[in-house]
Amino acid sequence: MAAEQAAREQMNVVVVGHVDHGKSTLIGRLLADTGALPEGKLEQIQEFCRRNARPFEYAFLLDALKDEQAQGITIDSARCFFRSAQRDYIIIDAPGHVEFLKNMVSGAARAEAALLVIDAHEGIRENSRRHGTMLSMLGVRQVVVLVNKMDLVGYDLGVFAAIEREYTAFLERVGLEPAGFVPICARDGVNISTRAPWYEGLTVLEQLDAFPKERGRAAQPFRLPVQDIYKFTAGGDERRIIAGTVETGTLALGDAVVAYPSGKRSAIRSIEAFNRPPQRQVAAGEATGFTLNEELYLRPGELLCRADDAPPAVSTRLRVNIFWMGKAPLRAGRPYKLKLAAARVAVQLAELRSVMDASDLSSSRGKTQVERHDVAECVLETAKPVAFDLASELPVTGRFVIVDNFEIAGGGIVLQALSDERRVLEAHVSQREAAWESGAVALHEREARQRHRAKLVVAIGPDEAALRELGCALERRLFDAGHAAYYLGLSNLERGIDAGVFDGFERRDERVRRLGELARILTASGQIVITVLPEADQADLETLRALNAPQQILTVQQSAARADALGLATDLVLDPGTALPARVQSIWSLLEDRQVLPDFVI
Amino acid sequence: MDKLDQLEAKSVYILREAYRDFRSLCMLWSIGKDSTVLLWLARRAFFGHVPFPLVHIDTHFKIPEMISYRDNLAREWQLDMIYGENAQALAEGETFPAGKVDRLTCCRNLKRDALKHTLAGDWPRYRLDHTSGQYQLDPSREPYSGVIVGARADEEGSRSKERYFSPRDQANEWDVGDQPPELWNQFKTDFAPGTHVRIHPLLDWTELNVWEYIERERIPVVPLYFDQGKGQRYRSLGCWPCTQPVASTARSVAEIVAELRSGKFARVAERAGRAQDKEDGGGLETLRREGYM
Missing domain, CATH: 3.40.50.620 (HUPs)
Incomplete structure (x- = not known):
């Protein structure tokens, strides 16, 4: 009995609709009809109403907060719980006021089904349509439309049918097909849990119970956004565990896997769990962890896929639909942060294709920015490649949020992967170079005097201390040979021009950008600039290469034990087994080969 | 799942x-x-x-x-x-x-x-x-x-x-x-x-989910949650001057789960024993x- 009870299904349902169309009343009624109210709660609210000389309303049950009771509107999504014979429900009451759209969106985004309430007397209003649009964008596919306050139109089914026709046509435009329409009177409990004599369709409760729980995620391609990599060595635990939640598909011991965007491959050695018997397989929905056959240098944010499944898209350019909730508009030229599955990456608005008002779908093509409550189709460009799916194929790995000034300001879905280019970066560099202000001395004059070419040398690898040692040894050797060489310490940037750039994985993108701009200036002074970037990936190197142009870059990787573990393409791979002078000599020889060092001036 | x-x-x-x-x-x-x-x-x-x-x-x-x-x-x-x-x-x-x-x-x-x-x-x-x-x-x-x-x-x-x-x-x-x-x-x-x-x-x-999970995972909890023979137990723990035990004979996690699911507390708010909520x-x-x- 106990196990059977705990094994009951649970479903999240959001209630949306225009302000005052009766969402809270509907929920209050559902709670009362299903016996979900705590003892004394109803009496407590009735007492509150009596003391305040207000007529009792079911809505007060939900409006537990003082300022809500004062204003009489729901400002945030509140949760409450009830159960039917079929399953347990969490009901999310979403506010109908447009100022609280972000709260409505928060409520709807965690729902598996939605009840959309329309006042029979007032008819379809601005937020009836806006909420319909948002449900479609958020991927809520199971929707029932409730035409409420039927008593106000004398239970005229002609009114009901007209609303059904008009609203069905609207939902069709946003690509949503409702499961049904129910004529109700929430206040009097008409067609909520019991059927009125004049009505033959499903009641609200029957409609809810008829929704299937979302299934079939396990049958889709395997996707696990890598949330983190744990190695709790302090507790004597030597396991290197890749942790994350399986979004879709299944994975078994021994399966070959590929991480995107890095493209690194391995196979599953073990599935890890605390206080559980050994497991051979994991499936969609499970928060899990495992170890790999090879100790790959993976980063949080990669998308782990099965080698025999269809791969995700990997690109820097995404055509998307977004909705904007930020106080400041979304506009080009400003850096934002994209959070997609487990990835966090710097992103910019590259192209604005069309902007729509979500409440009437009227389009304004001339707009140059996306304002609060707008819905837009646009192209985003990320600072480095990101792995994703198209929302039409795999919704959970095809949607994202945009963070502006510490807040989630927008959300969206991916429509298309565009070719993997860095157009925003390229446009920036070409504009910068066209306007470059030069001094009286040309670079080639400096190079002739200094007897070397200007160059940026970047050393990468897992061991920061070893890289620093290498960089300084190279600087010393170049200097002693009479060259203008400068070791640029990254920690100086952190305390200097990067001060105020906050900590965190995504901030690396901004750090790399600043380093690239600084390198462009320093190499223009004719020096050989040496720096180290311990955690660099291929995209970081490409960013530096682009920003340092027109000067040239030389990339060197000093790997740990496995030369290919980083999987990066660089000009030189150093063997860490050799002595420091030999490694410096390898770089020196390459600088000669590339004619950075003379020979070239006789 | x-x-x-x-x-x-x-x-x-x-x-x-x-x-x-x-x-x-x-x-x-x-x-x-x-x-x-x-x-x-x-x-x-x-x-x-x-x-x-x-x-x-x-x-x-x-x-x-x-x-x-x-x-x-x-x-x-x-x-x-x-x-x-x-x-x-x-x-x-x-x-x-x-x-x-x-x-x-x-x-x-x-x-x-x-x-x-x-x-x-x-x-x-x-x-x-x-x-x-x-x-x-x-x-x-x-x-x-x-x-x-x-x-x-x-x-x-x-x-x-x-x-x-x-x-x-x-x-x-x-x-x-x-x-x-x-x-x-x-x-x-x-x-x-x-x-x-x-x-x-x-x-x-929910409160019931919490107890169901404690039961399933066998998580150790403070014995104050169980009736020690006086016909009362704590449903919610806090400071002793402001937290009152409730009348209950539940002596185990399984009995608490049963009590919450269909017994006497199925429809009584958990914090009913906390005095400060009422002021x-x-x-x-x-x-x-x-x-x-």
Whole structure:
């Protein structure tokens, strides 16, 4: 009995609709009809109403907060719980006021089904349509439309049918097909849990119970956004565990896997769990962890896929639909942060294709920015490649949020992967170079005097201390040979021009950008600039290469034990087994080969 | 996956998000069943480890069994255990009922203020030294930017509005009217300097879910939750002057689950035994906005 009870299904349902169309009343009624109210709660609210000389309303049950009771509107999504014979429900009451759209969106985004309430007397209003649009964008596919306050139109089914026709046509435009329409009177409990004599369709409760729980995620391609990599060595635990939640598909011991965007491959050695018997397989929905056959240098944010499944898209350019909730508009030229599955990456608005008002779908093509409550189709460009799916194929790995000034300001879905280019970066560099202000001395004059070419040398690898040692040894050797060489310490940037750039994985993108701009200036002074970037990936190197142009870059990787573990393409791979002078000599020889060092001036 | 599996997976996901994005993270452990389930979920999320400190606000009015249970579990599970307190209010008798203030002021002093200053690091923190088994003054005064809390949406009205990741401003206040959006499984993990974020992995759990999970996972809980032969037990744990036991003969987790599912408490609010909720027509919400849990 106990196990059977705990094994009951649970479903999240959001209630949306225009302000005052009766969402809270509907929920209050559902709670009362299903016996979900705590003892004394109803009496407590009735007492509150009596003391305040207000007529009792079911809505007060939900409006537990003082300022809500004062204003009489729901400002945030509140949760409450009830159960039917079929399953347990969490009901999310979403506010109908447009100022609280972000709260409505928060409520709807965690729902598996939605009840959309329309006042029979007032008819379809601005937020009836806006909420319909948002449900479609958020991927809520199971929707029932409730035409409420039927008593106000004398239970005229002609009114009901007209609303059904008009609203069905609207939902069709946003690509949503409702499961049904129910004529109700929430206040009097008409067609909520019991059927009125004049009505033959499903009641609200029957409609809810008829929704299937979302299934079939396990049958889709395997996707696990890598949330983190744990190695709790302090507790004597030597396991290197890749942790994350399986979004879709299944994975078994021994399966070959590929991480995107890095493209690194391995196979599953073990599935890890605390206080559980050994497991051979994991499936969609499970928060899990495992170890790999090879100790790959993976980063949080990669998308782990099965080698025999269809791969995700990997690109820097995404055509998307977004909705904007930020106080400041979304506009080009400003850096934002994209959070997609487990990835966090710097992103910019590259192209604005069309902007729509979500409440009437009227389009304004001339707009140059996306304002609060707008819905837009646009192209985003990320600072480095990101792995994703198209929302039409795999919704959970095809949607994202945009963070502006510490807040989630927008959300969206991916429509298309565009070719993997860095157009925003390229446009920036070409504009910068066209306007470059030069001094009286040309670079080639400096190079002739200094007897070397200007160059940026970047050393990468897992061991920061070893890289620093290498960089300084190279600087010393170049200097002693009479060259203008400068070791640029990254920690100086952190305390200097990067001060105020906050900590965190995504901030690396901004750090790399600043380093690239600084390198462009320093190499223009004719020096050989040496720096180290311990955690660099291929995209970081490409960013530096682009920003340092027109000067040239030389990339060197000093790997740990496995030369290919980083999987990066660089000009030189150093063997860490050799002595420091030999490694410096390898770089020196390459600088000669590339004619950075003379020979070239006789 | 059944309902408990789903709730667990979501909580584990939230805990891992918090651990990934917050450098200075802690978990509040009230010793009650909810935050003990939270502690267990952390062990599930981090494969047997709890990679952040557990902070307990000791009002010194807690029922004594709670403190011995706390320290026993901290030793057994090798937890990084920290407590904080309002030493001044205790010394000056700004407490209820022995002191000179009412219930809510007592809560403000011993819970809200102690919590605020313990999190900020400007009042002393005491850390369990596993070698000596004693608490010692913690030299670290680093403020916590992420605080994991075991609040549930079904506890009372104001909590039903909480986000999974809920920002608190510089004055520790919660702006109920202007909360950040949460979309799908993307939460507010970015925060301005000086602010901090409360993280609520248990938001979707009900009291019944918590007990069902305790039963399934065999999680040790304070014996005060069970009838010891006097026909009464605690349903909710707090300070002894303000928390009353309820009449019940439930002696085991299974009996509590049965009682909640269809027995005498199926429709009685959990915090019915907490006196401070009834004063001020919403005292808990006021405290909550001001930064208490």
